[in-house]
Amino acid sequence: MAKAFYAVGFWIRETGQALDRLGSRLQGNYFFHEQISRHRTLMNIVDKAPDVHKEAFVAPSASLIGDVQVGQGSSIWYGCVLRGDANNVQIGSGTNIQDNSVVHVAKSNLSGKVFPTIIGDKVTVGHSAVLQGCTVENEAFVGMGATLLDGVVVEKHGMVAAGALVRQNTRIPCGEVWGGNPAKFLRKLTDEEIAFISESAATYSTLAKVHAAENDKPFEKIDFEKVLRKKFAHQDDEHDSMLGVTQEVPPELAPSSATPAQ
Numbered sequence: 001m002a003k004a005f006y007a008v009g010f011w012i013r014e015t016g017q018a019l020d021r022l023g024s025r026l027q028g029n030y031f032f033h034e035q036i037s038r039h040r041t042l043m044n045i046v047d048k049a050p051d052v053h054k055e056a057f058v059a060p061s062a063s064l065i066g067d068v069q070v071g072q073g074s075s076i077w078y079g080c081v082l083r084g085d086a087n088n089v090q091i092g093s094g095t096n097i098q099d100n101s102v103v104h105v106a107k108s109n110l111s112g113k114v115f116p117t118i119i120g121d122k123v124t125v126g127h128s129a130v131l132q133g134c135t136v137e138n139e140a141f142v143g144m145g146a147t148l149l150d151g152v153v154v155e156k157h158g159m160v161a162a163g164a165l166v167r168q169n170t171r172i173p174c175g176e177v178w179g180g181n182p183a184k185f186l187r188k189l190t191d192e193e194i195a196f197i198s199e200s201a202a203t204y205s206t207l208a209k210v211h212a213a214e215n216d217k218p219f220e221k222i223d224f225e226k227v228l229r230k231k232f233a234h235q236d237d238e239h240d241s242m243l244g245v246t247q248e249v250p251p252e253l254a255p256s257s258a259t260p261a262q
Contacts (some may be wrong), residue, residue: 045085057208075208092121096204106133106150121200141197
């Protein structure tokens with residue numbers, strides 16, 4: 001009986017989708033689009049709405065809430081939360097906020113000051129960083145897992161090391177690396193490291209375009225590409241076997257179990 005109910009339910013759902021596609025074609029300018037992710041990426045808070053440049057990339061699992069501005073060529077990666085409810089969040093151009101980072105604002109604190117979060121152009125914010133009511137100027141770098149508290153200012157070409165905790169109202173001068181808990185001055189940046197900050201931002205801007213193109217694909221195209229990959233992979237395997245070709249696995253990709261015990 002359970003199988004019969006499942007079959008009937010499957011038939012009803014397939015019929016509904018078929019009718020939806022037919023209706024879309026009859027409407028002319030509209031087309032059927034399968035909603036792959038139902039996550040709400042952009043969300044208003046009363047009259048405050050996110051403002052995202054058309055050439056910016058926001059991953060489907062990210063959340064931009066309230067008064068959040070994202071500039072041209074910037075990228076907000078998977079699992080990020082940018083919440084501009086009590087104040088505003090500004091992201092410049094060509095900046096990347098990497099996976100699982102949290103950007104929030106400060107409505108009030110012990111000093112009684114109100115802090116938005118302002119992140120400039122060509123800034124890299126590493127995975128799982130937390131930025132709260134702070135300012136990160138152009139071409140600065142915030143390492144993975146770093147935490148920047150209220151009133152922090154990271155000047156241009158400043159770098160916060162991975163895992164650092166930067167306490168309230170700390171200013172990190174241009175060209176310096178700060179790290180630790182609490183964060184303190186470690187050393188000056190080299191010319192190569194300063195150049196790397198810009199290179200990192202450019203790399204992520206390029207990578208974001210690839211992800212944006214993939215995320216924009218309709219369900220039908222994704223399904224069609226899967227079929228093609230399977231077909232051509234099967235043909236390649238048959239061709240190799242006819243020629244007596246064996247594909248070797250590079251040592252760095254070999255399973256750990258294959259490594260002899262020391």
